[in-house]
Amino acid sequence: MLNPELVERAVELLRHGGVIALPTETVYGLAANAEDELAVRRVFAIKGRPATHPLIVHLSGAEHLSSWARDIPDAAHRLAEAFWPGPLTLVLPRTPRATDAVTGGQDTVALRVPGHPVALAVLKALGGGVAAPSANRFGRVSPTTAEHVRADLGADVDLVLDGGPSTVGVESTIVDLSSGAPAILRPGGLSAEDVERVLGHPVPVRAVSKVRVSGSLASHYAPRAGVVLAEPGEAGARVRALREQGLRVGVLGPESLELPPDVPRFDVPEDPTGAARVLYARLREADERGHDVLVVCLPAASGLGIAVRDRLSRAAAPRDPQP
Ligand code: TXA
Ligand code: MG
Numbered sequence: 573m574l575n576p577e578l579v580e581r582a583v584e585l586l587r588h589g590g591v592i593a594l595p596t597e598t599v600y601g602l603a604a605n606a607e608d609e610l611a612v613r614r615v616f617a618i619k620g621r622p623a624t625h626p627l628i629v630h631l632s633g634a635e636h637l638s639s640w641a642r643d644i645p646d647a648a649h650r651l652a653e654a655f656w657p658g659p660l661t662l663v664l665p666r667t668p669r670a671t672d673a674v675t676g677g678q679d680t681v682a683l684r685v686p687g688h689p690v691a692l693a694v695l696k697a698l699g700g701g702v703a704a705p706s707a708n709r710f711g712r713v714s715p716t717t718a719e720h721v722r723a724d725l726g727a728d729v730d731l732v733l734d735g736g737p738s739t740v741g742v743e744s745t746i747v748d749l750s751s752g753a754p755a756i757l758r759p760g761g762l763s764a765e766d767v768e769r770v771l772g773h774p775v776p777v778r779a780v781s782k783v784r785v786s787g788s789l790a791s792h793y794a795p796r797a798g799v800v801l802a803e804p805g806e807a808g809a810r811v812r813a814l815r816e817q818g819l820r821v822g823v824l825g826p827e828s829l830e831l832p833p834d835v836p837r838f839d840v841p842e843d844p845t846g847a848a849r850v851l852y853a854r855l856r857e858a859d860e861r862g863h864d865v866l867v868v869c870l871p872a873a874s875g876l877g878i879a880v881r882d883r884l885s886r887a888a889a890p891r892d893p894q895p
Contacts (some may be wrong), residue, residue: 574689575735583697585730591615593707593721594630594694594736596686598659598744598761599714599852600721601630601704602729603694612673612703618728621710626676627703628661628744631685632695640681640701642667647771648749655772657687659740659761662749674703676684680750690735706743713793713859713887716741716852723856741849742879759879761848784845786836793852795859799888804842810867811835821859824851825869836861841868844877850882855887 575601582592586604589611596604602619604611606629616623629640634652637644641664648662661684670681683701686692695702706714707729715721718734745760747767754771755778756764768775802810807829814821815832823835826842838854840847858866868884871877 574693576693578731578733579690579693579697582731582733584693586694586698586702589614590730591728592730593718593725593732594691594702594704595718595733595738596688596691596704597657597738598686598742599639599716599738599742600707600718601686601691601702602707602725603630603702603704604672604860605698606701606703607669607671609671609673612671615703615705618725619705619708619710621705623673624676626673626678626680626682627705628682628684629670629674629701629703630691630695631683631701632692632699633657633685636701637664638667639681640667640669640683641665645749647754649748650770651747651767652685652866655762655766656685657692658685659687659742659744660684660767661744661746661758661760663746663750663757665721665750669701680748681772682746684744688735688738690733691869694733694777707885711794713852713855720853720856734753737849739849740849740876741826741853742862742876742883745879747775759875759882761879763875764878765875793820793883794889794891795855795866795887797859799884800865800867801884801888802867802869804869807831807869814865814867819864820862821865821867822861823867823869824854824858825867829869836863840871842869842871844871844875844880847871847880848876851883 594601604615643665663682666681715739740761743760745762747753747759823837824840840856
């Protein structure tokens with residue numbers, strides 16, 4: 573999995589304005605040298621994302637925090653110590669090293685140390701920061717395998733590093749520590765319970781923040797098929813009602829579901845951590861079968877279940893026309 577020649581090639585590309593797909597434990601990232609403005613602009617162009625939406629800068633270790641962020645509160649050090657490398661992003665006041673191209677002109681920067689050996693090897697060898705949004709087209713489901721990236725972005729990227737399936741499966745948890753009390757801007761691969769345990773107090777989710785967070789748009793993470801959400805126990809009735817309307821229905825849910833024999837089921841386990849790991853891959857698989865509607869069973873609203881439910885509610889939201 574860790575091929576030194578490919579890592580070296582990736583670093584060479586990043587040093588010369590290249591854009592590569594980088595595996596992380598959450599989802600695959602579309603990576604550029606964070607200090608190369610042209611390369612960062614290419615990332616926005618490839619994703620089809622508004623240039624004012626800020627990107628996360630990935631670092632090889634917490635020791636680099638102070639070169640990208642200033643006025644770092646003790647809470648940031650404690651969270652970094654506890655969870656980096658891992659699925660946690662910290663928003664902090666920026667230093668000049670974090671340019672407008674990366675921050676969308678905001679006075680803060682989002683920083684994270686990813687918990688994936690390939691990503692860490694690239695970051696260490698580069699010795700700098702890598703700006704990387706998820707490697708999908710704007711508004712679509714994030715990729716958790718190299719195959720997903722190739723299917724989405726194909727020839728638009730200079731190199732796709734294959735690090736195997738992402739083990740966490742949903743994007744990082746974003747914690748804002750830039751002003752006042754800490755707040756979660758995006759639930760993700762690190763549970764709120766874990767964040768609160770280290771900080772020693774409740775941390776609210778700030779649903780609509782003053783900063784721009786594209787993952788917080790109502791319609792996001794969307795497959796092509798319509799998405800209907802079901803609490804456990806409701807799925808069967810939902811499926812029957814949709815089929816009576818003549819729709820081709822697929823189901824994402826656990827093995828224990830009772831479904832008509834000709835309704836395809838794509839396995840999403842009941843436990844929230846397991847659900848997070850496979851959710852995006854199953855949404856893609858199901859979407860490729862040309863269903864009109866996917867009925868998706870919601871995991872329990874605890875641990876990573878909060879992030880899974882958040883992504884699913886956006887996938888099910890009414891959609892703007894895609895660009
Ligand atoms: O797990 C992840 O976070 C993945 C992997 C590749 O690291 N990355 C990811 O990036 O999900 P992206 O660009 O799809 O989402 C980054 C989120 C966006 O919603 C963005 O608006 C927010 O981070 N963000 C970036 N900088 C910010 C800032 N200064 N203040 C608030 N939010 C920020
Ligand atoms: Mg994304």
